[in-house]
Amino acid sequence: xxxxxxxxxxxxxxxxxxxxxxxxxxxxxxxxxxxxxxxxxxxxxxxxxxxxxxxxxxxxxxxxxxxxxxxxxxxxxxxxxxxxxxxxxxxxxxxxxxxxxxxxxxxxxxxxxxxxxxxxxxxxxxxxxxxxxxxxxxxxxxxxxxxxxxxxxxxxxxxxxxxxxxxxxxxxxxxxxxxxxxxxxxxxxxxxxxxxxxxxxxxxxxxxxxxxxxxxxxxxxxxxxxxxxxxxxxxxxxxxxxxxxxxxxxxxxxxxxxxxxxxxxxxxxxxxxxxxxxxxxxxxxxxxxxxxxxxxxxxxxxxxxxxxxxxxxxxxxxxxxxxxxxxxxxxxxxxxxxxxxxxxxxxxxxxxxxxxxxxxxxxxxxxxxxxxxxxxxxxxxxxxxxxxxxxxxxxxxxxxxxxxxxxxxxxxxxxxxxxxxxxxxxxxxxxxxxxxxxxxxxxxxxxxxxxxxxxxxxxxxxxxxxxxxxxxxxxxxxxxxxxxxxxxxxxxxxxxxxxxxxxxx
Numbered sequence: 001x002x003x004x005x006x007x008x009x010x011x012x013x014x015x016x017x018x019x020x021x022x023x024x025x026x027x028x029x030x031x032x033x034x035x036x037x038x039x040x041x042x043x044x045x046x047x048x049x050x051x052x053x054x055x056x057x058x059x060x061x062x063x064x065x066x067x068x069x070x071x072x073x074x075x076x077x078x079x080x081x082x083x084x085x086x087x088x089x090x091x092x093x094x095x096x097x098x099x100x101x102x103x104x105x106x107x108x109x110x111x112x113x114x115x116x117x118x119x120x121x122x123x124x125x126x127x128x129x130x131x132x133x134x135x136x137x138x139x140x141x142x143x144x145x146x147x148x149x150x151x152x153x154x155x156x157x158x159x160x161x162x163x164x165x166x167x168x169x170x171x172x173x174x175x176x177x178x179x180x181x182x183x184x185x186x187x188x189x190x191x192x193x194x195x196x197x198x199x200x201x202x203x204x205x206x207x208x209x210x211x212x213x214x215x216x217x218x219x220x221x222x223x224x225x226x227x228x229x230x231x232x233x234x235x236x237x238x239x240x241x242x243x244x245x246x247x248x249x250x251x252x253x254x255x256x257x258x259x260x261x262x263x264x265x266x267x268x269x270x271x272x273x274x275x276x277x278x279x280x281x282x283x284x285x286x287x288x289x290x291x292x293x294x295x296x297x298x299x300x301x302x303x304x305x306x307x308x309x310x311x312x313x314x315x316x317x318x319x320x321x322x323x324x325x326x327x328x329x330x331x332x333x334x335x336x337x338x339x340x341x342x343x344x345x346x347x348x349x350x351x352x353x354x355x356x357x358x359x360x361x362x363x364x365x366x367x368x369x370x371x372x373x374x375x376x377x378x379x380x381x382x383x384x385x386x387x388x389x390x391x392x393x394x395x396x397x398x399x400x401x402x403x404x405x406x407x408x409x410x411x412x413x414x415x416x417x418x419x420x421x422x423x424x425x426x427x428x429x430x431x432x433x434x435x436x437x438x439x440x441x442x443x444x445x446x447x448x449x450x451x452x453x454x455x456x457x458x459x460x461x462x463x464x465x466x467x468x469x470x471x472x473x474x475x476x477x478x479x480x481x482x483x484x485x486x487x488x489x490x491x492x493x494x495x496x497x498x499x500x501x502x503x504x505x
Contacts (some may be wrong), residue, residue: 010128012039013049013099015174018112019071021062031057032084032116033073036166037094040101040174051094052167054081058119071164085120092117096125103150103173104134133177138487139181147489150176214337255427315352315479315498316344317383328395328484330403340399340484342392342458342493349392350498352479353385359424362470364463372438373463375429377470379478381413386423389413389482392493396484400491410492412482427497428479431461441500444469447477453501469502477501 016037036052052504056078063075074166084091095113102109117124138148146152151162151267154172157179162172242485325345330338342349356379364373381389389412397409414424432441438461445455446469458465472478485491 008172010097011042011099013042013101013131013355014039014094015170016095016105016109017102017169018109018171019073019164019166020112021029021057022064022067022070024066026438028062030112030115030199031059031062032112033057033063033067033071033078034166035087035091036168036170038167038170038174039098042099045174045178051090054078055267056081056083073165076337080381084116088117088120088122092122092125095127097128099129099131100127100132101131103169103176104132106130106132108402124497133173137177137180138489140184145436146404153180169394177346303400307465315350315427317352317354318382318388321349321388323388326391326395328392328399330399340396340486342482342484350479350481351385351388352477353382354381354477355475355503356380356478358470358472358474358476359422359423361472362463362467372461375431375440375463375466376426377429378414378424378426379476381423381425386413389425389493392482395460396493400484400486405486405491407486407489407491410490412493412495413447425495427480427495427500429497429500440466442497445499445501447501447503449504475503478505 014037016035018032018036019034020032023030032055034052034054036050038050039048040046054073054077060075060079063073063078068074091113100110114124134148141148145156150169150172153176154160154162157176159172159175159179162169321344326349327343329341329343331341332338350380357382358377360378363376363378366374393412394438400407400409412425414425414426430441431438440458440461443455444458444466445453447453456469477500478497480495480497483494483496485494
């Protein structure tokens, strides 16, 4: 049988985890120390097969005391272990053509596997799809469990301590998914009651659909945990469900939205299809950096769009802002969840800045799940603008920290080495989706030397049309919202352009 047809038949999900050395100096890579995996039936979430092995790294000196403190794997433990080249065939056979799953695998484990194969000069296995439970649970479960690391989630559900050993961590990952799914499943049955009792923490910032006409996605897909045959080495065994319950609750319930209770058809077990779940997880893969992790900003601002200073509902110039009048607070968002907001004298704070100089032109480096570029530009920031933004940064950071978040903070004002005295800010140009069509959600105008202003109309969504308008050195007036976010272990303030007025040369 050809490899292609074999890959097509591989319907199992492979949960896997790697343990590595910890780099102690710049430029030092990771040494693979352990690989562990379990094959899981996607209908019942039962373990079909498991495999784990220690791995002897090429350079034993990579195993520092810091590395040992992280996972407990010493040089003596791996000195007689097989090298990666000796287990490469087995690892390839386990991973090739299957659905890959794990916690934070998109950023870490997948990269380490590909590096290991590249090092021995062999092509790496390729997944049929990828499910990153860190991205998925942060999106669906929110930050009610803190920083969403595996150890934190395990503590939250009373599953014992994380051992940081591959096979143990893989099994713990699967159990955490089941627990989270159960909570979401129960919440979806009585959403009004559960959310009123603050089951969703202030940090649970959920994604919204870009389309303003669509209802925002709330708690989202729910998992109903089927029978468990897995037992954690450092945690309790789950009580198994009976056969009837097991048949009624396959992994398909992951894709059952709470809206099904409101009349929308729910999927049936016999029509199981992983594609939707996989696409939701993979859509987060392109969100690997802070600037690209939040979509909620397109629909987050409820203030009226009125341009002109000193308007209580409009945009203030930085020198009109009283720092003492700025307040960061939580406001209701969706189905009991909350989001952070910046207010100035009780009104949503939005800024309008004139004569900003473009430092870096239109960036299209990152794309959304549909392949459309996420657009942004970098402009110089005046001293008065920096003063306001730095103050907002401090307030939101404190509020985020006080609410229990441990996310990495990303300052809104960038002061790169060599450009400390020339700070910049990034302005995001959001996309609005209606059906299958996309358009720029930012109003873009051009200002002639005479002072007249003309709104630009674009026939289609094409970044190539915009690129010549935002060349470095161009001056523009910008009206933007300040949208705090705490998403996927990154937090900060995102500046979303509502209107840009480009000055003609």
